[in-house]
Amino acid sequence: MSTVRFAGVSRRFLEITALHPTDLEVRDGEFLTLLGPSGSGKTTLLTICAGYLPPSGGRLFVGGRDVTDLAPRHRNIGMVFQNYALFPHMTVFENVAYGLRVRRVAAQELARRVGEALRMVQLDGFADRPVPMLSGGQQQRVALARAMVIEPDILLMDEPLGALDRQLRKEVQLEIRRMHVARPRTTIYVTHDQEEALVMSDRIAVMRAGRIVQAGSGRDLYERPADAFVARFLGESNLVAGTVQSLGDGRAVLAAPGIARPIAGRAAPGLAAGARAAALIRPEALRPEAGGLSARIVERVYLGELAALRLVLEGGHELWCRCFSAAAPGEDKVEIGWDATAVSILPEVNEP
Amino acid sequence: MTGRGGIGLNLFAAAMAAFLVLPIAAVVPAAFSQSSFIRLPPEAWSLRWWHVFLADPSWRRALVKSIEVATWAAALSVVAGTAAALGIARLRGTARRLALALFVGPVVVPVIVLAVALYALARSTGMVGTTAGLVIAHTMLALPYVALNVGVSLGMLDPRLGLAAAGLGASPWRVFRTVTLPLIRPGVLGGAVFAFVTSFDEVVLSIFLAGPTVKTLPVRIWEEIRIEYTPVVAVAATVMIALALAAAGASRLFRRRAA
Numbered sequence: 053m054s055t056v057r058f059a060g061v062s063r064r065f066l067e068i069t070a071l072h073p074t075d076l077e078v079r080d081g082e083f084l085t086l087l088g089p090s091g092s093g094k095t096t097l098l099t100i101c102a103g104y105l106p107p108s109g110g111r112l113f114v115g116g117r118d119v120t121d122l123a124p125r126h127r128n129i130g131m132v133f134q135n136y137a138l139f140p141h142m143t144v145f146e147n148v149a150y151g152l153r154v155r156r157v158a159a160q161e162l163a164r165r166v167g168e169a170l171r172m173v174q175l176d177g178f179a180d181r182p183v184p185m186l187s188g189g190q191q192q193r194v195a196l197a198r199a200m201v202i203e204p205d206i207l208l209m210d211e212p213l214g215a216l217d218r219q220l221r222k223e224v225q226l227e228i229r230r231m232h233v234a235r236p237r238t239t240i241y242v243t244h245d246q247e248e249a250l251v252m253s254d255r256i257a258v259m260r261a262g263r264i265v266q267a268g269s270g271r272d273l274y275e276r277p278a279d280a281f282v283a284r285f286l287g288e289s290n291l292v293a294g295t296v297q298s299l300g301d302g303r304a305v306l307a308a309p310g311i312a313r314p315i316a317g318r319a320a321p322g323l324a325a326g327a328r329a330a331a332l333i334r335p336e337a338l339r340p341e342a343g344g345l346s347a348r349i350v351e352r353v354y355l356g357e358l359a360a361l362r363l364v365l366e367g368g369h370e371l372w373c374r375c376f377s378a379a380a381p382g383e384d385k386v387e388i389g390w391d392a393t394a395v396s397i398l399p400e401v402n403e404p
Numbered sequence: 405m406t407g408r409g410g411i412g413l414n415l416f417a418a419a420m421a422a423f424l425v426l427p428i429a430a431v432v433p434a435a436f437s438q439s440s441f442i443r444l445p446p447e448a449w450s451l452r453w454w455h456v457f458l459a460d461p462s463w464r465r466a467l468v469k470s471i472e473v474a475t476w477a478a479a480l481s482v483v484a485g486t487a488a489a490l491g492i493a494r495l496r497g498t499a500r501r502l503a504l505a506l507f508v509g510p511v512v513v514p515v516i517v518l519a520v521a522l523y524a525l526a527r528s529t530g531m532v533g534t535t536a537g538l539v540i541a542h543t544m545l546a547l548p549y550v551a552l553n554v555g556v557s558l559g560m561l562d563p564r565l566g567l568a569a570a571g572l573g574a575s576p577w578r579v580f581r582t583v584t585l586p587l588i589r590p591g592v593l594g595g596a597v598f599a600f601v602t603s604f605d606e607v608v609l610s611i612f613l614a615g616p617t618v619k620t621l622p623v624r625i626w627e628e629i630r631i632e633y634t635p636v637v638a639v640a641a642t643v644m645i646a647l648a649l650a651a652a653g654a655s656r657l658f659r660r661r662a663a
Contacts, residue, residue: 104567124571131571137564141586150582151572202572 054115054205054238055080056101061110063096070096072262073110081236083229085249087285088259094242095210097259101240102208103127114205130199132209136191138183144170144194145179151202169201172231189220196228200237207239213248225251246286250274258282260401275394278320281401283332290338290371291330296397299325304397306331310367313345317395332396335360335374340381341389347371349384363388428645434638442635453635463640466624470604473535473620477542477603482596484543485550489591490584492551493558511548515608518544523612533615541613542603549602550595557591558584590658597655601648 056078063071071093078084086094099105101112103124111120119127130151138147148166157165170176173193183191192212199207213221229252232239243249249256250270257267258281266278270286277283280291292315294308304319306329315331323329351362359377363386364370373388430444435453437446457463492503510518522541523532531537561584569579585592607622614623625640 102571104571124567125573125575127571128573129571131568133564133568135562135564137562137568139565139569139583150569150574154573154578198572 055113056206056238056240057113058097058101059111059113061097061100061107061112063093063100063105064108069262071100071107074264076257076264076267078238078240080238083232083236083239083241083252083254085241085243085253085256086259087243087246087249087256089244089285091261092259093262094244094259096262098208098210098240098242101206102129102131128202128205130202130204130207132195132199132207132212134211134214136195136212138191138194138198140184142183143179144175144181144183144186147183147194148197148201150198155202165201166197169197172200173197173227188215189224192216192224200231205238207237209239209241211243212241213243213245221248222251228252250286256286258285275396276318276320277332277396277398279322279401280330280332280398283396283398288335288372288374290333290335291398292333292369292371293328293330293400296323296325296327296329299323304329306397308369310369311345311365312367315395315397316392317397318393320396320398322399323397328400330398330400332398333371333390334394335372337390337394338363338371338373338388339375339390340386342387344387344389347386347388349381349386352380431638431641432645434635435642437635437638440634442633442638453639456634456636457639457643460636462619463621463624463636466619466621467640467643469535469619470621473538473542474600474603476535476539477546478596478599480539480543481546481550481599482592485547485595485599486554486588486592488547488551489554489558490580492555507548507551509548510544515545519609519612522609526613532613533618535618537613538610538618538620541609542606543599545606545609546599546602549598550592553595553598554588554591557588561587593658594655597651597658601651604647604651605644 056076058074058076060073060075061071062069062073074093074097076097086097088094096105100107103119103122107120111118113119114127139150142150145166148169149162152162152165166179167176170179173196175190175193175197178186178190178194183194186194192215195212199209213224216224225248232252241249241252253270255267256270256273257264258273259265260281266273266282268276273282273286277286283289283291292306292308292311294306294311294315297305297307297314299305299319302319303316304323306315306317308315308331315333317331345365347363347365349361350364353360353362354377357377358374359380361373361375361380362370363373371388433446434442434444436449436451437443438448438450438452439446488503488507492500492507495503522544526532526537526541531540565583565587566579569583570576574582604620605622606620607626610620610623611626614620619627621640621644625637628634628637628640
């Protein structure tokens with residue numbers, strides 16, 4: 053059992069609080085992604101989990117055992133660093149074998165397991181190459197093999213795909229996902245890339261300014277974001293500011309100046325009647341509607357199958373709409389509406 | 405690079421190089437002179453003074469002692485200097501600046517001041533005229549070169565490599581042995597060569613601390629010159645130049661292999 057539980061874990065650097073007291077539980081075999089902009093505390097949380105950084109407060113439990121004061125080398129973790137941190141003076145084989153040699157695995161068994169790990173990341177035949185001769189993508193795979201071969205209780209990854217180009221990143225994302233599904237292992241993954249988080253994770257914890265704002269499945273976060281920050285961070289979003297007109301039964305109605313029609317939607321927790329709030333209307337929820345709000349298309353972006361349209365409403369509000377290219381309206385004057393079940397009313401957050 | 409700066413600049417550079425190298429090179433032909441006096445250029449060539457040098461046990465003893473002291477000083481300063489560099493690399497801010505200043509101290513302080521101080525200390529502990537005394541003094545002088553050299557190598561080392569090794573279960577000593585040391589080896593070897601050469605041609609401290617039976621080559625040269633000025637001194641100097649060049653060559657070789 054390799055559950056990970058952060059209990060009130062916090063971290064200060066001098067006067068700066070990098071991480072407010074945080075509670076988080078990662079289930080056995082779960083792939084959890086910490087998603088947030090730089091400086092949101094996600095790497096701090098990961099580094100504390102690895103044991104490289106002691107927390108200023110709180111305890112950390114792995115499989116029910118308190119490991120807060122345990123040195124990294126006693127934690128049986130597999131860590132993949134941002135720029136891989138491969139040993140440049142060793143071959144691919146020796147890099148992957150390092151953790152096994154430390155564990156005094158016998159030569160035959162060691163060769164077998166290293167070979168298996170290299171096959172898993174599709175690097176068989178590369179065993180004798182010096183690491184600096186490899187491409188970025190290959191180095192990334194070596195780092196992954198080195199972390200996995202020791203059968204770690206927890207796999208930690210700190211933006212491991214950040215240095216790869218877009219095409220390769222997509223391939224490796226799916227590869228990591230496949231490996232995880234084939235052999236589920238408790239994994240904490242740090243990234244600022246929302247798409248990466250959505251592709252790979254069982255669950256995503258969105259972080260902002262040293263706190264977890266919301267944790268849930270990708271779908272949860274996309275469809276029921278806790279606030280405007282999460283909405284903006286995951287997916288494309290139109291946010292319309294206004295005040296809460298009425299509230300009740302999990303629904304809210306927002307009055308937005310400049311929009312003739314009140315906007316109804318699911319109420320996020322933390323709303324108060326009369327308070328400032330924002331309506332989230334996803335671009336794909338907008339659609340042409342006879343008798344709807346009149347708008348003008350001022351920009352059309354062709355994305356292949358889809359098209360993005362920039363609309364300006366009569367009151368001056370600007371909204372992005374996303375629809376199938378084939379279904380995009382021909383003329384520039386349109387009347388639009390939205391699917392009310394896809395709208396959320398969210399508390400405003402002040403951007404840091 | 406040839407022709408880049410024009411003839412004037414090249415001539416100037418050549419003149420400067422000659423100014424630096426010629427006086428040193430001049431001693432070499434003097435070692436192969438036939439006459440009993442150093443005269444440049446020599447009137448007749450011979451290996452006469454090489455035979456004198458090799459036949460005289462006091463010269464041979466001095467050469468062997470020099471190599472012995474330099475080897476010990478290099479070994480000790482490599483161990484202590486590498487440890488110091490590792491420690492300094494962990495410091496931050498004022499503590500780091502202070503530690504660095506402390507380690508550069510022996511290089512900045514005039515050698516004669518160091519010599520007087522060490523002589524007083526060595527006398528009260530009975531270490532004047534002992535090999536150990538010379539080794540300790542030379543180690544002091546050589547230590548900063550090792551610490552600085554290794555420090556430069558450490559500065560280029562990605563600190564996450566050590567973290568990665570520790571994360572894979574390695575003890576601090578194993579991390580040092582298998583990751584840190586192999587990667588800072590050029591700095592360590594360069595420092596060792598520096599330390600060896602520093603000890604090998606050190607004369608001020610050595611004059612103070614040498615004794616009748618424990619004498620390094622530079623001390624022996626100095627004694628010889630005070631009595632008579634024969635080409636055997638040039639032979640000793642030539643031997644020193646050859647060893648220093650060999651050491652410099654070795655250090656280049658290490659660096660090339662590391663690159």
